[in-house]
Amino acid sequence: MERLPPWCILLMCLAVATADPLPQYYNAIFSFGDSFSDTGNFVIINSGKLPNMPKFPPPYARCSNGRLVIDFLAEALGLPLLPPSANKGTNFSQGANFAVMGATALDLKFFRDNNVWSIPPFNTSMNCQLEWFQEVKQTICSSPQECKEYFGKALFVFGEFGGNDYSFAWKADWTNEQVKGMVPKVVASMIGGIEAVLDEGARHVVVPGNLPAGCIPITLTVYATEDASEYDPRTGCLKRFNSVALYHNALLRIELDRLQRRRPESRIIYADYYTPYIHFARTPHLYGYKRGALRVCCGGGGPYNYNMSASCGLPGATVCEDPDAHVSWDGVHLTEAPYRFIANTWLKGPYAHPPLASIIRDDMVY
Ligand SMILES: *[C@@H]1O[C@H](CO)[C@@H](O)[C@H](O)[C@H]1NC(C)=O
Ligand SMILES: *[C@@H]1O[C@H](CO)[C@@H](O)[C@H](O)[C@H]1NC(C)=O
Ligand SMILES: *[C@@H]1O[C@H](CO)[C@@H](O)[C@H](O)[C@H]1NC(C)=O
Numbered sequence: 001m002e003r004l005p006p007w008c009i010l011l012m013c014l015a016v017a018t019a020d021p022l023p024q025y026y027n028a029i030f031s032f033g034d035s036f037s038d039t040g041n042f043v044i045i046n047s048g049k050l051p052n053m054p055k056f057p058p059p060y061a062r063c064s065n066g067r068l069v070i071d072f073l074a075e076a077l078g079l080p081l082l083p084p085s086a087n088k089g090t091n092f093s094q095g096a097n098f099a100v101m102g103a104t105a106l107d108l109k110f111f112r113d114n115n116v117w118s119i120p121p122f123n124t125s126m127n128c129q130l131e132w133f134q135e136v137k138q139t140i141c142s143s144p145q146e147c148k149e150y151f152g153k154a155l156f157v158f159g160e161f162g163g164n165d166y167s168f169a170w171k172a173d174w175t176n177e178q179v180k181g182m183v184p185k186v187v188a189s190m191i192g193g194i195e196a197v198l199d200e201g202a203r204h205v206v207v208p209g210n211l212p213a214g215c216i217p218i219t220l221t222v223y224a225t226e227d228a229s230e231y232d233p234r235t236g237c238l239k240r241f242n243s244v245a246l247y248h249n250a251l252l253r254i255e256l257d258r259l260q261r262r263r264p265e266s267r268i269i270y271a272d273y274y275t276p277y278i279h280f281a282r283t284p285h286l287y288g289y290k291r292g293a294l295r296v297c298c299g300g301g302g303p304y305n306y307n308m309s310a311s312c313g314l315p316g317a318t319v320c321e322d323p324d325a326h327v328s329w330d331g332v333h334l335t336e337a338p339y340r341f342i343a344n345t346w347l348k349g350p351y352a353h354p355p356l357a358s359i360i361r362d363d364m365v366y
């Protein structure tokens with residue numbers, strides 16, 4: 001682990017420093033989610049369809065300057081970086097990544113029915129990803145028994161989901177109360193999706209929560225306000241967006257606990273993006289983020305260096321020379337440095353409940 005904050009000596013460094021390397025435990029990883037874990041699907045699905053779509057040969061096509069949490073998990077678990085599921089003809093026997101930039105937990109129909117037109121007409125929602133999973137399944141196992149055994153030895157990472165659902169609603173000018181009203185639907189949809197993979201034989205499922213949307217530079221730029229009371233003075237983040245993320249995460253944890261009780265043979269892990277991000281925002285220097293948590297590395301000017309008309313990848317945007325000193329890569333997604341930090345905390349604690357390494361060790365003992 002790099003850039004260990006000083007307090008870490010007390011809380012977690014010893015555990016990290018003395019931890020044995022993780023044993024090879026899983027045969028594969030299957031990942032579902034959005035741009036925080038997309039390892040190429042968006043680019044493959046849209047190549048030739050969207051104007052100005054740059055070409056990214058593998059292993060690129062990620063929204064970051066390097067690896068994502070899912071990549072660090074694969075590396076730590078001794079598996080190859082996950083191939084995007086849209087890459088037809090790939091051998092997916094060691095896993096597949098169904099995550100796509102922009103994906104939502106709710107289907108397109110929900111947004112259409114509720115008159116939300118800010119969502120592009122992509123069919124990439126959680127349920128679409130579960131359909132793609134069925135196609136991939138046919139290429140890696142045959143009998144129901146064989147498939148169940150195979151998925152029982154795989155790791156499933158289910159999320160992040162929800163961040164896009166809420167952001168499309170905010171974009172459609174929904175009120176705080178209306179956006180909060182979506183949360184139970186989003187969480188119920190996710191629980192249904194997790195039950196679907198458990199029914200396929202999955203035993204270990206990592207479920208990431210939402211990031212603090214109010215700390216993301218695009219939110220801070222688009223919803224900037226003169227009203228100082230809208231900002232949390234400890235972080236500079238916009239409180240109302242964070243409060244939806246907090247509510248989502250709290251409800252998700254309650255429902256995951258319930259699901260765990262209904263499915264005692266499985267291990268369901270809540271993985272926390274929110275808390276580490278808030279720590280970065282409060283005390284960025286402790287983590288090595290000299291440019292802070294709210295300033296964008298690849299951007300086009302403005303108070304947070306985020307400019308919608310010159311966002312990362314568009315003419316007018318420039319890339320900083322010290323991405324590791326920034327939390328935010330492009331105004332929405334993180335740089336590799338915080339992703340690496342967060343992945344380690346999900347593997348070894350303290351930001352996964354329970355940490356992945358502890359359930360692997362439990363399972364190997366019993
Ligand atoms: C896919 O890869 C696995 C090992 O990773 C191998 O055992 C299997 O034979 C391969 N399948 C095909 C169809 O090539
Ligand atoms: C998405 O799926 C719906 C329902 O299956 C279909 O009507 C629509 O054409 C699809 N849209 C795209 C862009 O593929
Ligand atoms: C945002 O980008 C546009 C296009 O490059 C530019 O004209 C504008 O000045 C930029 N705004 C800021 C605040 O830097």
